[in-house]
Amino acid sequence: MITPLFSGKTSVRQSKEAVSMEGAVAFVLCFVAGFIATIATKWPGFIIAGFLTGFYLAIAIKVADQWEKAAVLRFGKYRGMRGPGLFFIVPVIEKISRYVDQRIRVTDVTAESALTRDTVPVNVVAIVFWVVWDAEKAILEVANFGQAVEMSAQTALLESIGRHHLAQMITERELLGQELQKNLDAKTNPWGITIQSVEIRDVHIPPGLEDAMSRQAQAERERQARIVLGTAETEISAKFAEASLVYQNNPIALHLRAMNMLYEAIKEKGAMVIVPSSAVETMGLGGLLATSTLAKPPA
Numbered sequence: 001m002i003t004p005l006f007s008g009k010t011s012v013r014q015s016k017e018a019v020s021m022e023g024a025v026a027f028v029l030c031f032v033a034g035f036i037a038t039i040a041t042k043w044p045g046f047i048i049a050g051f052l053t054g055f056y057l058a059i060a061i062k063v064a065d066q067w068e069k070a071a072v073l074r075f076g077k078y079r080g081m082r083g084p085g086l087f088f089i090v091p092v093i094e095k096i097s098r099y100v101d102q103r104i105r106v107t108d109v110t111a112e113s114a115l116t117r118d119t120v121p122v123n124v125v126a127i128v129f130w131v132v133w134d135a136e137k138a139i140l141e142v143a144n145f146g147q148a149v150e151m152s153a154q155t156a157l158l159e160s161i162g163r164h165h166l167a168q169m170i171t172e173r174e175l176l177g178q179e180l181q182k183n184l185d186a187k188t189n190p191w192g193i194t195i196q197s198v199e200i201r202d203v204h205i206p207p208g209l210e211d212a213m214s215r216q217a218q219a220e221r222e223r224q225a226r227i228v229l230g231t232a233e234t235e236i237s238a239k240f241a242e243a244s245l246v247y248q249n250n251p252i253a254l255h256l257r258a259m260n261m262l263y264e265a266i267k268e269k270g271a272m273v274i275v276p277s278s279a280v281e282t283m284g285l286g287g288l289l290a291t292s293t294l295a296k297p298p299a
Helices: 021-041 045-060 135-141 145-163 166-171 173-191 207-249 251-266 277-283 286-295
Strands: 002-004 061-064 068-074 077-082 085-088 094-101 105-115 121-132 193-204
Touching: 021 045, 021 061, 045 061, 061 068, 068 135, 077 135, 094 135, 105 145, 121 145, 121 166, 121 173, 135 145, 135 173, 145 173, 145 193, 166 173, 166 193, 173 193, 207 251
Parallel strands: none
Antiparallel strands: 002 105, 061 085, 068 077, 068 094, 105 121, 121 193
């Protein structure tokens, strides 16, 4: 199920207030001018004329904000866009159909329990940034373009979820958003609307699946650690094999290495090393041990 968190329906207004602030000011000025002229001339025609003129201007004067454009209809037929700024219409004959906001809009949609390509239910939150670049097309081609963008985003999000695996949706959100933007823009561009970007804000997965994925990731890390350890052991054994070949052809080097190992073992005070007598005789270490014992100061 897909639920819109923010609707784009506020992008279109049927009309603003019936009388604009500027029109109200014009009405007051005309009425006051007619009232003053009537008092000065004692002829009531001026106040009537001031009232009628002010009433006409109050209805005829319209204002569109800097980011808006208004569609004008004359006897129900489209006559063109007006704004931004001050403009006039002919009362009764013309009317304002819509005011179109041309600022960047945000539509937030959520896909709940949507199945990915590997049949995993996920909840996905996406944000769509769009803007009306051609107000005339947006008004004439689509009845409610805000709702149309919203529904298109919902459908495109569901289709994109079904085409991707869960791992892709988690690790490749930017690519997924770019794909959604491209598909949506191709659909909305004929309406005078551009999809600037789509961002995947969050991807929720079931708690049970989160635990399984955590255990899988831990097992993968342990596997990588064992592979690294095995590789290190292989490299060390290869070095030992190379060293054995050197020591096999050079017994003096082997004796020196043994003496160095023995020295490293007994150089610390209080250390005790047990060496087989055969090894001592083979490596000629008897003299070395005697010398080391004599060299020690008496306790």
